[in-house]
Amino acid sequence: MTAEAPAQPTITIDGRVVPFLPGDTIMKAAEKAALDGTIPRFCYHPGLPVAGTCRMCTVEVEKAPKLMTSCSTPCTDGMIVHTQSDKVKKSREGVMEFLLANHPLDCPVCDQAGECSLQNYNYEYGPRTSEFQEQKRTWSKSTTKKLSDKLTLNMNRCIHCERCVRFTDDVTKTHELTMLNRGWKKELVSAEDLGVVSEYQGNIADICPVGAITFNDFRFQKRVWFLKPRPTLCDGCSKGCAVWADEEKDTIYRYRARRNDEVNGHWICDSGRVSFHTYENPNRIVEPLLKVNNHLIATNWETLAPSFVKELQRAARIILVIGTDATLEEMKEILTLKSLVRNAVFDVRFYNGTSGVHTSADDKAIDDVLRRLDQTSNTKGAESLGLTPLSQNGQGSASSAYDLAIYFRGGRAGIPLKLATKEFGWGVFSKDEVQRFDGVLPGLATVEKSGSYINAAGNTQKFVAAVKAKGSSASVTRILEGLFVVARREADLGVN
Amino acid sequence: MSELFLTTKDQIADSHTLSVYRSKLQGYAGLERALTMTRDEVVDQVKKSNLRGRGGAGFPTGMKWSFMPKEPKHPDGSPKPKYLVCNADEGEPGTFKDRLLLNRYPHRLIEGMAIAAHAIGASRGWIYVRGEFYQEIVILKKALEEAYAQGFLGKNIMGKGFDFELSIYRGAGAYICGEETALLNSLEGKRGEPRLKPPFPAMVGAFGMPTCVNNVETFCSVVGILRDGPEAFAKVGTERSGGTRLFCVSGHVEKPGVYELPLNITLRDLISHCGGVKDGKKLKAVIPGGASAPMLSAEEIDVAMDFDSLMKAGTMAGSGGVIVMDETVCIVEAAARLLKFYEHESCGQCSQCREGSHWLARLFHRIETGHGDTKDLDTIARLCSNMAGQTICAFADAVTGPALSSLKKFRKEFEAHITGGCCPLKKPGQKAPHFLEHHDHVAL
Numbered sequence: 001m002t003a004e005a006p007a008q009p010t011i012t013i014d015g016r017v018v019p020f021l022p023g024d025t026i027m028k029a030a031e032k033a034a035l036d037g038t039i040p041r042f043c044y045h046p047g048l049p050v051a052g053t054c055r056m057c058t059v060e061v062e063k064a065p066k067l068m069t070s071c072s073t074p075c076t077d078g079m080i081v082h083t084q085s086d087k088v089k090k091s092r093e094g095v096m097e098f099l100l101a102n103h104p105l106d107c108p109v110c111d112q113a114g115e116c117s118l119q120n121y122n123y124e125y126g127p128r129t130s131e132f133q134e135q136k137r138t139w140s141k142s143t144t145k146k147l148s149d150k151l152t153l154n155m156n157r158c159i160h161c162e163r164c165v166r167f168t169d170d171v172t173k174t175h176e177l178t179m180l181n182r183g184w185k186k187e188l189v190s191a192e193d194l195g196v197v198s199e200y201q202g203n204i205a206d207i208c209p210v211g212a213i214t215f216n217d218f219r220f221q222k223r224v225w226f227l228k229p230r231p232t233l234c235d236g237c238s239k240g241c242a243v244w245a246d247e248e249k250d251t252i253y254r255y256r257a258r259r260n261d262e263v264n265g266h267w268i269c270d271s272g273r274v275s276f277h278t279y280e281n282p283n284r285i286v287e288p289l290l291k292v293n294n295h296l297i298a299t300n301w302e303t304l305a306p307s308f309v310k311e312l313q314r315a316a317r318i319i320l321v322i323g324t325d326a327t328l329e330e331m332k333e334i335l336t337l338k339s340l341v342r343n344a345v346f347d348v349r350f351y352n353g354t355s356g357v358h359t360s361a362d363d364k365a366i367d368d369v370l371r372r373l374d375q376t377s378n379t380k381g382a383e384s385l386g387l388t389p390l391s392q393n394g395q396g397s398a399s400s401a402y403d404l405a406i407y408f409r410g411g412r413a414g415i416p417l418k419l420a421t422k423e424f425g426w427g428v429f430s431k432d433e434v435q436r437f438d439g440v441l442p443g444l445a446t447v448e449k450s451g452s453y454i455n456a457a458g459n460t461q462k463f464v465a466a467v468k469a470k471g472s473s474a475s476v477t478r479i480l481e482g483l484f485v486v487a488r489r490e491a492d493l494g495v496n
Numbered sequence: 497m498s499e500l501f502l503t504t505k506d507q508i509a510d511s512h513t514l515s516v517y518r519s520k521l522q523g524y525a526g527l528e529r530a531l532t533m534t535r536d537e538v539v540d541q542v543k544k545s546n547l548r549g550r551g552g553a554g555f556p557t558g559m560k561w562s563f564m565p566k567e568p569k570h571p572d573g574s575p576k577p578k579y580l581v582c583n584a585d586e587g588e589p590g591t592f593k594d595r596l597l598l599n600r601y602p603h604r605l606i607e608g609m610a611i612a613a614h615a616i617g618a619s620r621g622w623i624y625v626r627g628e629f630y631q632e633i634v635i636l637k638k639a640l641e642e643a644y645a646q647g648f649l650g651k652n653i654m655g656k657g658f659d660f661e662l663s664i665y666r667g668a669g670a671y672i673c674g675e676e677t678a679l680l681n682s683l684e685g686k687r688g689e690p691r692l693k694p695p696f697p698a699m700v701g702a703f704g705m706p707t708c709v710n711n712v713e714t715f716c717s718v719v720g721i722l723r724d725g726p727e728a729f730a731k732v733g734t735e736r737s738g739g740t741r742l743f744c745v746s747g748h749v750e751k752p753g754v755y756e757l758p759l760n761i762t763l764r765d766l767i768s769h770c771g772g773v774k775d776g777k778k779l780k781a782v783i784p785g786g787a788s789a790p791m792l793s794a795e796e797i798d799v800a801m802d803f804d805s806l807m808k809a810g811t812m813a814g815s816g817g818v819i820v821m822d823e824t825v826c827i828v829e830a831a832a833r834l835l836k837f838y839e840h841e842s843c844g845q846c847s848q849c850r851e852g853s854h855w856l857a858r859l860f861h862r863i864e865t866g867h868g869d870t871k872d873l874d875t876i877a878r879l880c881s882n883m884a885g886q887t888i889c890a891f892a893d894a895v896t897g898p899a900l901s902s903l904k905k906f907r908k909e910f911e912a913h914i915t916g917g918c919c920p921l922k923k924p925g926q927k928a929p930h931f932l933e934h935h936d937h938v939a940l
Binding site: 050051053054055067069072090093094098099102159162179182186 | 670672687692839840841842843844845846847848850851852853854855858859862869871872875878881882883885886887888
């Protein structure tokens, strides 16, 4: 036993004793003890500097004459905090009444409805009616204002929490947003009216607690109460950001950042945010394809599998190219394909396909927030399995002319230039990517499968399927099973 | 009449020049004496004088100075500079004393700041002047040049090895920049919005350094205390509020103006000192300490003008702006006008203040124009209770000053507006001048 450690200081929140670290605010201590659900807030966001201006998070601290903002008040040992006292409730009701006085209350036409802090908190804490008799303040020129191609501002709904301003000041440091004028005329504008330019704009819509700033890609696409958030990973680059895939009936409508302090904090980039469209793309190949009379035609597994096995067993020189966007599990599994091959050369390479990225050594951060150069999710994973990279330009070595190439990818990795006389795609492709192939085995996208990626920092991150597979696309396991069944059957029948 | 510390009975010509200040007003003698003392001794002298800040809050000046850290250090161990700021952003409606001091005695301010800089160990100072004070800035600039030229500022001041750099910073026209942390933000080139406290400016002030902010009149008062000792100053006024202060008397008095009087004078005496209510009319109400101070009714004027007595009377000494209103004044109109000011000047960061000041202004406007409802009076009280004490700075409290006091003390006038459907003191169709174009532009 070591000497007795000094007792950790504690505060009491609604009767529960909660430890804190020096410097923690009441909000932080409450968050750590999972008690922050009792403290409403608008301007506070754990990923942003404290502003302390919305005054919604005030709590009663014994011996303090005034209510204290829990977001900014540091804990002191023995502090006794009440988050649900009458005084606190009256204050919250007051804030809600003030914030709603000039709010348009246009919930039926507001896309934030259902996930709006103003709605939720007013239901919980606010007055049921309003005494506001005056004409509402409106910004006639900013009712539907384009802040950029990605963001729409409705200033009438703004509650002036300034999370967006602090986001551009402190996270992206691009300083595009600012408040113009003063007091009740205070208006959110982009500096010099040049619009928002950063690559992280979607986060601004995420953190806007009301419907003032909405993300155009999702705006009016779906009422949020139909959506179910599923945890998954963004596979848009080697960072491996945690996201929520919001789906209904196995269709994904948006990605939102999912907090992971080790990787992405509270944020994701815009290209990652819209990357789910790759899987929702109507041109995605979700049925097996086979080339017949020089035309790729949709077929079924029963037809494709024997043809594919035949090609495998006929070829003398085969190359399997594994995209660096496949999961570790898929990479390991697909290597068993070799056992279907008879006496042929069977080369395996991994291929990244991002311009300028050959191996993980070429990868680097491309800004100070999250984004990385490598546009695939698992280059380090491929390397960890000891695979060798395909030559830099995506061509087979001059000496090795293959008669069968199989390109396996999750939808992000590049497709090499023609490596063999017969080519099969396996995984996630869109129509325009497969025209030169002799067949396609439709596979699963990240959101449809479980597995793990090793991100640029070397962290192995596991994830589970968020939605069901589309069409006839199937997992590597199932496809391999099918191929083995076919091979065995044909061997039994003595085919070939 | 008692001793004067800030002004002279008869105006001295060219008192703004260094030569006249030196020859006729014992200029820089206070600094000279202060520089013979240690820092702690100077602070002690100010503490003994019972000087309380003249900006509005009335905080004991000596104590404020003693809050400044002695040897602040950066995390790497190197010494942190300390800064001194003069709040000359005189914007409180009804207040015009700092303007007089800047006009007539700019060197006294410089001297007072140099003394304070010595006391707290500040190396650099700024005078944050209200932007509209153009003439005052011209005078102050000239005075600074003179002071630098004669060695009262800059390196090795008065040969005593004390360095202090002082410069002027012009505000851009926001009332809230008179709040010390909004002032510091503005000084740093940021939006003039009050900061969350703690940290207080004594720890993290201008540009992140320990900073002391005092009012013009406070600095000017320090000069006499250091020159002649604290006793004479403490003797005047009350036990807890030493000295004289400048009262800015405006409104319906015979002789409006700036008066230097001891702090223990009563409001009644102050009004008679100014020649009484204009044209012999009856007094209706007085705002005793600038627009933010709750109004007093005519029956409540037997109160001493020091900080504690006025606080006990439910109002405040504030900035010393005394606004006298006679029986012809419509209190609803006066309060509505004040609230229009607050609506315009709220910085807008805190929810209650931004929305509440706006709501109250329009509510009062509606009542004044005869469209009020009895229910509105309850709404006023409720809104005020949800604003006061709930925000980062005291602005929201200031808004409730005129709103609540007018309603509480002159409720009958509000009711007359509501039941009569118009202002009882105005002719039919007559509008208060400041409402002619107001509130017709709700769409921004």
